[in-house]
Amino acid sequence: MTDLPTTDRTLADLTTLRVGGPAERLIEVHDTRELVAAALDVWADGDEWMVLGGGSNVVAADEGFGGTVIRTANKGISELPGESGKVRLRVEAGEGWDDLVAVTVARGLAGMEALSGIPGSVGAAPIQNIGAYGQEAADTLVAVHFLDYLTGDEERIPAADLALGYRTSIFKQGRQGVVTAVEFDLEPGADGVGAPVRYTQLASALGVELGVRAPLAAVRAAVLELRRSKGMVLAADDPESVSAGSFFTNPMVTERFSRTLPDDAPRWPTRPEDGPLVVPLGEPLAQPMLVEQPQDERSVKLSAAWLIERAGISRGFALPGSRASVSRKHTLALVNRGGATAEEVLELARYIQAVVQSEFGVLLQPEPLILGASL
Numbered sequence: 035m036t037d038l039p040t041t042d043r044t045l046a047d048l049t050t051l052r053v054g055g056p057a058e059r060l061i062e063v064h065d066t067r068e069l070v071a072a073a074l075d076v077w078a079d080g081d082e083w084m085v086l087g088g089g090s091n092v093v094a095a096d097e098g099f100g101g102t103v104i105r106t107a108n109k110g111i112s113e114l115p116g117e118s119g120k121v122r123l124r125v126e127a128g129e130g131w132d133d134l135v136a137v138t139v140a141r142g143l144a145g146m147e148a149l150s151g152i153p154g155s156v157g158a159a160p161i162q163n164i165g166a167y168g169q170e171a172a173d174t175l176v177a178v179h180f181l182d183y184l185t186g187d188e189e190r191i192p193a194a195d196l197a198l199g200y201r202t203s204i205f206k207q208g209r210q211g212v213v214t215a216v217e218f219d220l221e222p223g224a225d226g227v228g229a230p231v232r233y234t235q236l237a238s239a240l241g242v243e244l245g246v247r248a249p250l251a252a253v254r255a256a257v258l259e260l261r262r263s264k265g266m267v268l269a270a271d272d273p274e275s276v277s278a279g280s281f282f283t284n285p286m287v288t289e290r291f292s293r294t295l296p297d298d299a300p301r302w303p304t305r306p307e308d309g310p311l312v313v314p315l316g317e318p319l320a321q322p323m324l325v326e327q328p329q330d331e332r333s334v335k336l337s338a339a340w341l342i343e344r345a346g347i348s349r350g351f352a353l354p355g356s357r358a359s360v361s362r363k364h365t366l367a368l369v370n371r372g373g374a375t376a377e378e379v380l381e382l383a384r385y386i387q388a389v390v391q392s393e394f395g396v397l398l399q400p401e402p403l404i405l406g407a408s409l
Contacts, residue, residue: 045094045405048086048105050153050268051278051368053376054094054405057103065108066126066214070181070188073212076102077183084405085212087128087155090268091162091278095406096376104212106157111137120219122176127157127213131164139250143220144228145174147253148236151261153268153279157213162201162401167257168232172198176217183210200304200335201283201401228253235260264364273371280366281383282338282398292334295394296344300337338398339365345393347386358382376407384409 045054059081063069076083082101086092106128116122121143125134131154135146148169158164159171160178175193182189197204205213221229228250231237239256240248261267265274292301342365352359357374359382361367368379383400387409391397400409 045086045089045092045098045103048103049089049092049094049278050276051093051379051402052276052370053096053374053379054092055096055098057099057101059102060105061102062105062107063128066110069104069106069108069127069212069214072104073181074186076104077186085157087158088130088153090153091158091402093278093376093379093400093402093404093407097406099406106155108214114217116219120221123218123220124179124215125156125218126215127155129156130154131156131159135254138220139254142223142226142250144223144250145169145220146218147228147250148231148233148257150254150257151267156216160196160198160203160213160216161205163198163203165201167236167260169229170198173229174218174220176219178213179215179217181212181214183212188214200286223250226250265361265367265369266364274361274363274367274369276370277361277367278402280338280364280401281368282342282366282386283401284338285336285341285396285398286333287336287396289332289334291395292336295336299344300340302335303332304335336396341390341394341396341398342366342386345386345389347389353378353382353385356382360386380404380407380409 043060044056046052061072063072082099084099084101084103086103086105108126108128110126111129111134112124114122114124131152132150134156135150138146146169148167149164149171152164152166160175164171172193175198177193178191178196180189180191195204197207226249227247230245230247231240231242231253232244234244236253236256237244237246239260240252242248258267262269262272265272265277266279268275286304289303292299347360347365349360349365350362352371356378357371358378359369359371361369368382370379387398
């Protein structure tokens, strides 16, 4: 493992939003044994700590982080015996997610192609169960190799025990430790054909009906183009891509509450999710209210982008004098226009939360990890 100088490198250098001060200590690990050793050493010292992969889902405070950042650079993809004709891959935590997807498409393996272009590392994928265009990590995830913070033991946790849901898992619900590797099962795509297309926008881009299988390479190309059109593929020539991706998750509310919204509000009935979802009008933003839901009432997913736009916040919106703004391509992305501070980004996020809550009674929840600060 390598101790990197913290005087010259800040968290702004290591995150896609490009905000954040220095860490007290920065360690980069290059294989899984180094990752385990580094984590155990840091835990034994009692330091504050965090693991950083691609830095694509982090908003770091301007003051930096008063502890140790362990940056994962352990890479590798190996094949294990699979089940039921599937191909099982073990992928080290520091492998780039899109690099993995590119490998699976090149090898004719179906199940991840719609997750093309998502930035960040493989180790971060199970944390919030990444998803896009009708696929989730949970669709192919078999197990996580995990170093437990409380016991110091290395475990293999089956996917069934991860409580994977919409942008959540046991790790977001309090299980502390380090993901060292992840196992996935993928389908050998017959004649290079992918999984059934399950997202309307993607089906339209491919010119196929929902549920139809399309060539893996075509799906990947279409998804990458859709993401680029929204500024969701980091590119040096695209200032709209200097973001942490979607800043807010789509809210989960009760079906009863969803009926109080305008008729044209997008709604997707889904399975129930727990968590602070709705704040009644007039309640403080800092005290979200957990809505009691009858067991026989469905949950409904709303569109955060629709709520933001209907609340009067348009693409490109910025607070006066701020260098942070809403993306001109995608309402859910908050963009660093150049030299923005973390506080400018968070100030904009708080404003959006307040306006949407005032208009609709829905408290939007941030998707990225907010390190050393809060909304």
